[in-house]
Amino acid sequence: MKVTYLLLASFLYGCSENQASQPAQPAPLQALPVVQIRAGSATTYQDYPASIEGTVNVEIRPQVSGTLDRVFVDEGALVRVGEPLFKINDAPYRERLNTARASLHAAQGALANAQLEVTKLTPLVQNKVIADFQLKAAQAARQIASASIEQAQAEVAAAQINLGYTLIKAPVGGYLGRLPKKPGSLVTPTDAVALTNLSDVHEVHVYFALGETDFIRFKAQYAGNTLAEKIKQLPAVELVLPDGSTYARPGRIDLLDGQFDKNTGTITVRASFRNPDGLLRSGNTGKVRLGLAFANAVAVPQIATLEMQDKVFVFLVGDSNKVSKQPIVIAGKSGPNYLVQNGLKAGNRIVYSGFDHLHEGEVIQPTKPAATPDNPLVKN
Structure with a gap:
């Protein structure tokens, strides 16, 4: 029995000695999809809250005092210029x-x-x-x-x-508003409430505000020595309605205010849209979608970015496949991509996805993404 125990102890000691002498195997590298960035032309779109007004908005008021005898029109009616509206005794x-x-x-x-x-x-x-x-x-x-x-x-x-x-006629053609005064009412030129409002909306003016940064970019982007010359070079703009749909007719920017609002730091811009069907009315709201073209933009898929504390990062892949967290500055959006102002350049490689548990300085095994974003600025 003693001999048997000695043989068993010798066998176990030999096994443990052999295991200790073998080197530890390195952990396998994490295989992650990597894309390479290149530069190209792109357009980013920015939506600006806007208010809509007819080309002419008129308050219809009596110019003499008297009793309102007749009302020839109804609320919301489309009237022609010179058409009778009200009759005072x-x-x-x-x-x-x-x-x-x-x-x-x-x-x-x-x-x-x-x-x-x-x-x-x-x-x-x-x-x-x-x-x-x-x-x-x-x-x-x-x-x-x-x-x-x-x-x-x-x-x-x-x-x-x-x-x-005593016969009040339409000074312009357009759509009438509410009619607060009824026949028999006493009306005077000093009444607090007008007889009605009349809006000529065959064309509408859409007003929105540009911040100083966007305005500087606008001036630098388009050719021309004066603002009037630059406005002529502007592309058409779109009007996004409150339900998210886009108005069928494109508009043109045709006016910039003469000065900035010192309280808001913005300048008012006007775009005009044709409205032959009267679908848009004074008082409507919406958003003007303005496109800004970038001639040599660096695009990054939004899916390849990480947002932390109001900053945007990507995982930059170095020559030895070591990753580092790189902050980037976003200039705008173009489809599924961010347009990068600072932080990346053409030729850089970034981790496309799967970086939830990735750490700074970690070495990875680059792979080809299963699905490439539908954007010509990004390639494998």
Whole structure:
């Protein structure tokens, strides 16, 4: 029995000695997909909140006071320029016109009488029957009568104008707003609420704001010595409606404000869109989608980035396949990719996916991605 135990102990000791003498096997390298970055042309799109207004927005207000007799239109109706909208009771204004005409006729009679007096006195003065003082007085009376006619004619014209104001017509073609005043209401030019609003929306103006950085980029990107010349080079813009759909007709940027808003640090930009079907109305909101072209952009798939504490990183693969976490600065988005402003250059290799448990300085085994992003700036 003692011999048997000795033999068994010798066997176990020999096995443990052989295992200790064998070198430890290195851990297998992590196989991860890697893509190489290259530069090329790309366009990034930025959405800016916007407000929509018709080319003409008019408050319809009475220019004379009176009782509203008739309303010829309905709320939301499409009206033509010159179409009657409201009728104010015109009886008082007709009587004022009649009074002004009567005053004119009286002034005309006074002038005729003064002229007769001058005609009568002229030969008497010439024959020295009477002194010229009486003739001069008659001529002065004639001049006063002539001025009275001019005054009466002005009063007639003013009465005609006020009478015309009792019929309120559309100054432009467009769509009407609400009609808060009903027939029988007393209306005056100083009313706090207008009779209605009228918007000409055959074309609409869409206003949005550009920040200083975007504005500087805009000026540097397009050819031209002046802003007017640069505006002519701008591509068409899109209007994104509140439901996420895109308005069918493209628009053009045609105006930039003369100065920045010192409170917001933005400048107002206007884009115009044709609206023949009246689908857009004043007061609508949306977003203007503005494209900015980059001639030599470096694109990175968004899936290959990692966001931490408001910063964006990629895992850069070195010559020895050692990875390092590299911060990048994003200039914008183009499809499924970020456009990189700083941090990467063409030819760099980055880990495409599977880096959840990857550590700084770790060596990997690069592989080809199973699916390449549909972007010409990225290749394996």
